[in-house]
Amino acid sequence: MSDFVLDPRLERDSTLLMKLGLCQLRLMEDSRWPWVLLVPQRSGISEIFEMTPLDQTMLTFETAIAAKAVKQASGCLKINVGALGNQVRQFHLHIIARDEGDPAWPGPVWGHGQAKPWATSARAEFTERLLEAL
Amino acid sequence: MSDFVLDPRLERDSTLLMKLGLCQLRLMEDSRWPWVLLVPQRSGISEIFEMTPLDQTMLTFETAIAAKAVKQASGCLKINVGALGNQVRQFHLHIIARDEGDPAWPGPVWGHGQAKPWATSARAEFTERLLEAL
Numbered sequence: 001m002s003d004f005v006l007d008p009r010l011e012r013d014s015t016l017l018m019k020l021g022l023c024q025l026r027l028m029e030d031s032r033w034p035w036v037l038l039v040p041q042r043s044g045i046s047e048i049f050e051m052t053p054l055d056q057t058m059l060t061f062e063t064a065i066a067a068k069a070v071k072q073a074s075g076c077l078k079i080n081v082g083a084l085g086n087q088v089r090q091f092h093l094h095i096i097a098r099d100e101g102d103p104a105w106p107g108p109v110w111g112h113g114q115a116k117p118w119a120t121s122a123r124a125e126f127t128e129r130l131l132e133a134l
Numbered sequence: 135m136s137d138f139v140l141d142p143r144l145e146r147d148s149t150l151l152m153k154l155g156l157c158q159l160r161l162m163e164d165s166r167w168p169w170v171l172l173v174p175q176r177s178g179i180s181e182i183f184e185m186t187p188l189d190q191t192m193l194t195f196e197t198a199i200a201a202k203a204v205k206q207a208s209g210c211l212k213i214n215v216g217a218l219g220n221q222v223r224q225f226h227l228h229i230i231a232r233d234e235g236d237p238a239w240p241g242p243v244w245g246h247g248q249a250k251p252w253a254t255s256a257r258a259e260f261t262e263r264l265l266e267a268l
Binding site for chain 1: 180181182183185187190191193194195197198199201202205212213214215216217218219220221223232239240241242244245
């Protein structure tokens, strides 16, 4: 874990909420959706099959925990989970709260329009609800 | 597993390749990308955190196996993995081979244009390579 360095673009687009056993849990700087990232603190990983079986299992459990917390904190209809990495190769998993009528519904959020910054109070409120739900 | 019934839309849009320990592995009927689905043979699941920890672990290992096989069989640059379910609630995981310059690159494939049917020979050739790589 010691040689893990977060990709600069992930660092720019998201904010660290907490470190789990394997992953950094980060809030995306886009208020259009409650949207977090899980970034395994491992170097040189871009595909899930490059991780050890133990790390794969850890990632799955952290995904389930984070997805459930995002659902509880947002009250959303559906969770979207995705690991694309077409633009940023460092492995990162998106967990996004979706609702009917949201800006991209029912399509995917990636590449949809421009990010809309969080208002400070709304970010603090969602973050508090999310950390309570974890 | 006995009361599992595949969603009719997933059945229409994809073809069974084989059954793994937990999931059906299915080929999407869209030749624009080598694209498979994993569908856990469990009823009433729409989110990953609704699965048992054992099923979550099985899903992860089957995801890694299938993703590695899709990468080998296609020679693609990057694998995209996603579980959205905005339109079909039955849990299903997409595994897609992506390359620079493909029809949706670098955006996501979901909701992009119209599916293009496979030619019979191309489908057979990709399926054979995929099953060999598994």
